[in-house]
Amino acid sequence: MTVSERTTIRSNGATAPDATGHVLSVEGLTKLYGDGCPDCLRLTGPETETNSCPRCGSIVACADVSFELRPGRTLGIVGESGSGKTTVLRCLYGDMPPTSGDAYLNAYAGGQRSIFKADPQERRRIRNFHLGMVYQNPRQGLNLMISSGGNVAERLLAAEWRRVDAIRERAAGLLGRMEIPLDRMDQIPAYFSGGMQQRVQVAKALANGPVVVLLDEMTSGLDVSVQAGVLDLILEIQREEGIAMLVVSHDLGVIRLLCERTIVMKSGRVVEAGVTDQILEDPHHPYTQLLVSSVNS
Amino acid sequence: MTTTIANASTAIEHNTAFDVGPRRETLPGYNYAFLDELSKKAIRRAILKAVAIPGYQVPFGSRELPIARGWGTGGLQITLSLVGAGDVVKVIDQGADDSVNAVNIRRLVERTAPDVSTTTETGLASIIQTRHRTPEQPLREDQIIVYQVPLPEPLRPVERKESETRRMHGEGDYSRMWVALYEDIVQNGRITRGAGYPVMVNERHIMSPSPIPRWDLPRLDMARNLSLFGAGREKRVYAVPPLTSVIPLAFEDQPFTVESFNGLHCRRCGSDGSYLVAIPDERGESHYVCSDEDWCAARVDAQQTLQEGQGAAE
Numbered sequence: 001m002t003v004s005e006r007t008t009i010r011s012n013g014a015t016a017p018d019a020t021g022h023v024l025s026v027e028g029l030t031k032l033y034g035d036g037c038p039d040c041l042r043l044t045g046p047e048t049e050t051n052s053c054p055r056c057g058s059i060v061a062c063a064d065v066s067f068e069l070r071p072g073r074t075l076g077i078v079g080e081s082g083s084g085k086t087t088v089l090r091c092l093y094g095d096m097p098p099t100s101g102d103a104y105l106n107a108y109a110g111g112q113r114s115i116f117k118a119d120p121q122e123r124r125r126i127r128n129f130h131l132g133m134v135y136q137n138p139r140q141g142l143n144l145m146i147s148s149g150g151n152v153a154e155r156l157l158a159a160e161w162r163r164v165d166a167i168r169e170r171a172a173g174l175l176g177r178m179e180i181p182l183d184r185m186d187q188i189p190a191y192f193s194g195g196m197q198q199r200v201q202v203a204k205a206l207a208n209g210p211v212v213v214l215l216d217e218m219t220s221g222l223d224v225s226v227q228a229g230v231l232d233l234i235l236e237i238q239r240e241e242g243i244a245m246l247v248v249s250h251d252l253g254v255i256r257l258l259c260e261r262t263i264v265m266k267s268g269r270v271v272e273a274g275v276t277d278q279i280l281e282d283p284h285h286p287y288t289q290l291l292v293s294s295v296n297s
Numbered sequence: 298m299t300t301t302i303a304n305a306s307t308a309i310e311h312n313t314a315f316d317v318g319p320r321r322e323t324l325p326g327y328n329y330a331f332l333d334e335l336s337k338k339a340i341r342r343a344i345l346k347a348v349a350i351p352g353y354q355v356p357f358g359s360r361e362l363p364i365a366r367g368w369g370t371g372g373l374q375i376t377l378s379l380v381g382a383g384d385v386v387k388v389i390d391q392g393a394d395d396s397v398n399a400v401n402i403r404r405l406v407e408r409t410a411p412d413v414s415t416t417t418e419t420g421l422a423s424i425i426q427t428r429h430r431t432p433e434q435p436l437r438e439d440q441i442i443v444y445q446v447p448l449p450e451p452l453r454p455v456e457r458k459e460s461e462t463r464r465m466h467g468e469g470d471y472s473r474m475w476v477a478l479y480e481d482i483v484q485n486g487r488i489t490r491g492a493g494y495p496v497m498v499n500e501r502h503i504m505s506p507s508p509i510p511r512w513d514l515p516r517l518d519m520a521r522n523l524s525l526f527g528a529g530r531e532k533r534v535y536a537v538p539p540l541t542s543v544i545p546l547a548f549e550d551q552p553f554t555v556e557s558f559n560g561l562h563c564r565r566c567g568s569d570g571s572y573l574v575a576i577p578d579e580r581g582e583s584h585y586v587c588s589d590e591d592w593c594a595a596r597v598d599a600q601q602t603l604q605e606g607q608g609a610a611e
Contacts (some may be wrong), residue, residue, distance in 0.1 A: 050528075120464075120467060120468045121467070121468050121469050123468070124468040124469060124470050125469075128472070133548065143473075143476075146476060146478060146480055147483065149483065150476050150479060150483070153473050153476060153479050154475075154476045155472070157476055157479060158475075159473045162548050162549045163549045163550045164479065164482055164548045164550050164551050165550050166550075167479065168483075186483060186484075190609060241459035263401035294575045
């Protein structure tokens with residue numbers, strides 16, 4: 001397959017919804033640390049305000065998390081520190097296996113087979129061809145000791161691009177979009193500022209034309225003006241390329257700007273889900289009310 | 298004689314049978330082919346697994362040998378565990394048959410496996426143990442080549458942890474290897490790897506072909522012979538079965554190339570289609586000769602025979 005053919009297939013894949021209209025649907029995603037016992041799920045959660053099972057001491061990082069993502073749309077996940085937001089993303093991206101649950105990506109097996117049932121080699125392909133991830137800390141998402149162009153190239157090479165000129169063109173285009181000066185393309189990101197590193201990471205996550213991009217607290221470490229710039233770029237690219245996004249943040253401003261729909265997590269459970277404006281204007285769950293009021297006050 | 302992988306197991310059975318009439322005495326106090334039978338069996342099992350998964354590095358318990366680790370112990374353990382009655386062993390050290398290391402390995406095989414003979418002629422050998430070269434002459438399906446490998450892990454330059462490189466092989470997660478090649482091109486305009494150039498085996502595993510020059514790699518692709526690789530210090534064996542694809546990693550717009558000798562030819566046999574090495578003469582000037590000494594000698598012989606034939610005809 002040539003690169004151009006692959007590009008066409010990619011862009012088709014990014015926009016064409018499956019029969020259900022979802023690019024990603026997650027059902028009952030649960031992640032436990034520890035051996036677990038039959039009472040783990042009952043004794044933890046928002047009612048008991050704990051993640052750790054009093055019986056067996058296992059940590060319930062997230063339990064029974066379900067949601068759907070439509071093509072080109074953005075879903076926000078908010079919640080306090082330790083509520084399981086990042087766990088959800090990392091399970092989806094394949095950084096760690098979930099304890100139970102399923103996730104269907106319409107780009108994999110026509111959305112008929114859970115990506116958690118895929119063998120490690122298939123998982124790696126799903127991640128390389130259909131997903132993109134931006135970590136909170138650029139250190140996790142980038143190799144700071146290879147050039148920023150090389151970092152973007154890594155995703156393209158993983159998606160089996162095999163022409164140096166095409167890779168360089170695509171990397172230069174993406175870094176340009178992210179307002180990284182072209183003369184810094186062959187420099188290592190270790191010499192970049194935090195905001196620049198984060199923009200390189202976004203370029204890397206978008207490189208292979210993913211169907212879904214996962215953003216984990218990506219603006220948390222940046223100052224407000226840089227934040228705004230990065231968010232604007234993301235919105236622009238998302239609108240152009242029709243990529244669906246899953247945005248994890250504890251910053252309600254970011255959620256309000258990026259996400260049409262939002263789910264609220266507390267102690268590893270989804271406590272509220274709906275249209276972002278509605279959740280922020282008329283929160284139902286006591287935790288959401290607390291969250292919204294602490295920002296407004 | 299007894300050397301496709303199916304026949305290797307025939308050889309295995311012969312190993313324990315001493316009724317074939319040894320021409321020489323085994324060294325007193327030593328087992329046939331130096332290693333004890335259980336060790337040889339364990340190594341052969343590792344080899345069978347390696348053949349079943351082309352390019353996959355199989356761990357094995359590397360044994361002590363009367364030569365130091367790093368001097369060909371991996372290759373030697375494979376050779377010793379395979380030889381049987383009637384086998385003919387050739388040992389190559391960077392193309393030469395007469396280096397101290399090659400001679401000593403040949404002698405060890407001769408003295409501990411009395412019904413095995415040795416040769417320097419590629420065409421006569423059933424097992425060829427080699428370091429840093431593949432013979433110029435293509436091998437047959439009844440021949441096995443055994444490479445001595447110092448560093449079996451091709452991903453080591455991009456990842457230090459063994460657990461991580463094994464995961465990367467398992468998942469086919471080779472993007473970091475490709476990035477290293479990409480960065481090489483960006484910085485140097487070409488891939489600068491020479492010996493030990495990484496190859497993709499059977500479209501699945503990236504493999505180190507041992508430090509043979511790029512020149513030798515095309516002869517590994519779809520070769521008729523079985524290739525075995527042994528790393529004694531690193532305790533790994535791996536294999537390329539006959540008729541298996543071996544493709545050097547390269548980009549579509551930066552294709553793989555072998556070393557070029559810019560029209561130079563061998564001073565002895567005149568060959569311009571073989572891997573050449575520079576040797577200084579008495580006056581300190583460099584001259585080029587074939588690295589594969591057996592190939593070169595055979596060509597010189599053939600030319601002499603031809604000349605004599607023509608002389609006789611006239």
